[in-house]
Amino acid sequence: MQTVLDFVYPHQCVMCEAQVEDAGGLCGPCWRQTPFILGLCCDRCGAPLPGQSDRAESCDDCLAMARPWSQGRAALIYRDKARRMVLGLKHGDRLDFARPAAAWMRKVAPLRPGQVVVPVPIHWTRMVRRRYNQAAILSHEIARAQGLVCLPQALVRRRRTPLQDGRGVAARFENLRDAIAAHPRHGRALNGAEVLLVDDVMTSGATLAAAADACLAAGAARVDMTVLARVVKDA
Numbered sequence: 001m002q003t004v005l006d007f008v009y010p011h012q013c014v015m016c017e018a019q020v021e022d023a024g025g026l027c028g029p030c031w032r033q034t035p036f037i038l039g040l041c042c043d044r045c046g047a048p049l050p051g052q053s054d055r056a057e058s059c060d061d062c063l064a065m066a067r068p069w070s071q072g073r074a075a076l077i078y079r080d081k082a083r084r085m086v087l088g089l090k091h092g093d094r095l096d097f098a099r100p101a102a103a104w105m106r107k108v109a110p111l112r113p114g115q116v117v118v119p120v121p122i123h124w125t126r127m128v129r130r131r132y133n134q135a136a137i138l139s140h141e142i143a144r145a146q147g148l149v150c151l152p153q154a155l156v157r158r159r160r161t162p163l164q165d166g167r168g169v170a171a172r173f174e175n176l177r178d179a180i181a182a183h184p185r186h187g188r189a190l191n192g193a194e195v196l197l198v199d200d201v202m203t204s205g206a207t208l209a210a211a212a213d214a215c216l217a218a219g220a221a222r223v224d225m226t227v228l229a230r231v232v233k234d235a
Contacts, residue, residue: 011023011024013026014030014085014096014100015027015034015084024103025100026081026100034080034082035077035079035080035081035082036077037073037074037077040057042058042061042062043056043058043062044062044071045061045067045072046075046108046202046226046227047062047074048077067209068213068216069197069212070223070224071110071224071225072110072202072208072224072226072227073109073225073227074202074226074227074229074230075101075226075227075229076230077230077232078229082228083229085097085101085228085229086200086228086229089101089134089138089228090134090200095137098138101141105138105142105198106142109224109226110196110224111196112194112224114194115195115196116148116149116151116190116196117139117142117143117149117196118150118155118198118215119135119197120135120180120208121133121135121157121211122157123160124157134200135198135199135200136152139198142196151189151190153183154183154187154189154190154218155180155181155183155211155215156180156187157179164203172206173209175206177210178210179210180207180210181214182214182215182217187214190215190218190219191218191219191220193219194220195212195215195222195223196224196225196226197211197224197225198225198227199225200227200228201230202225202229202231208225208227212225
């Protein structure tokens with residue numbers, strides 16, 4: 001039956017209408033325009049690094065500022081088709097992007113047995129407008145495929161922060177100061193847990209840092225993070 005369905009309704013590239021062999025796959029041209037992060041990368045934020053090494057390395061940004069999480073990985077560089085995917089998932093109701101995106105994230109994420117998967121929260125006013133939190137969608141897909149527990153309500157945005165666009169690094173961190181906290185009830189599950197924090201894109205890391213600090217303040221034993229895409233200065 002599946003063979004018949006595949007013949008009648010052939011799989012299409014997730015970025016265009018070209019036919020592909022597998023569901024959730026990319027055609028050749030779209031694959032070449034999707035900047036996957038391969039090889040050596042920063043152990044804290046996943047940004048690509050030059051050269052080859054068997055040791056854990058950190059990028060200049062992560063050497064310059066302390067990160068409250070232990071390890072971090074990104075699947076893509078935020079440009080070209082990766083940028084289109086992030087924006088489509090975030091603002092364009094392209095929830096069909098979530099499953100392949102989560103699969104790419106799982107390949108690089110610092111996964112550990114028994115982790116709980118926690119999305120970076122959005123403010124309830126933005127939830128009303130968007131109707132969903134893209135980080136929560138990605139978290140559910142990662143947790144489902146890995147057999148992990150997802151805690152979509154563990155963190156809350158205590159206030160609606162202005163958009164980060166156009167702000168410098170210091171201003172981005174100040175904008176997120178005390179904006180994210182553990183939920184008074186659902187956040188109790190963070191106590192003693194090893195957390196995989198999930199978001200769609202990382203720029204300065206201010207939002208992820210605020211979320212990681214909230215997890216640690218709630219008693220998390222360890223916080224790691226993964227994002228779909230990482231903004232890279234020279235990308």
